[in-house]
Amino acid sequence: GENVEQHPSTLSVQEGDSAVIKCTYSDSASNYFPWYKQELGKRPQLIIDIRSNVGEKKDQRIAVTLNKTAKHFSLHITETQPEDSAVYFCAASSGGNQFYFGTGTSLTVIP
């Protein structure tokens, strides 16, 4: 089955700086890569996703890049704000509706 690894497990940045979270996957059949944000005590919620036919996708301050050859994808958050502090999960799916989640990255934005 699919194996998704996520790094780093914790990340602290100063407000206004950029944050990058990286994930790798093992199954070359994976073709959908969502990112979820989980605020403390709340449910995970989708913030951005990318399909395998696209190399990059951007939505305001967040962007995701995908390198299918290397089997890795990354989340980029620019101009970080305190409300970006949360746990971020990457996931990979090969189209069967089943997501394989990474272990999460706890992001702290220091004011």
Next chain:
Amino acid sequence: DAGVIQSPRHEVTEMGQEVTLRCKPISGHDYLFWYRQTMMRGLELLIYFNNNVPIDDSGMPEDRFSAKMPNASFSTLKIQPSEPRDSAVYFCASSLINSYNEQFFGPGTRLTVL
């Protein structure tokens, strides 16, 4: 739509007791997923259903865990007997039948087994 609904939100029980967690998916969604979240293991998929039929239960840790989906609007996850290591947050999620569809998570049930 109210989103995915889970109950109870918190459950405290003693070792050996039976625990039943409940989930109501978003109306019209074809897939339902049960996840367990712990600090050590992150988000683990336990089991998922398609049109009320269990598709993959390979994530169910052991026979003490069972899940049912008697109809399109209700699912249960049962632990019998419960053990302290079962303490975790259990999430239910649902999605439409499509490879690229978002999974919508419920608020979770925080289970503590003493």
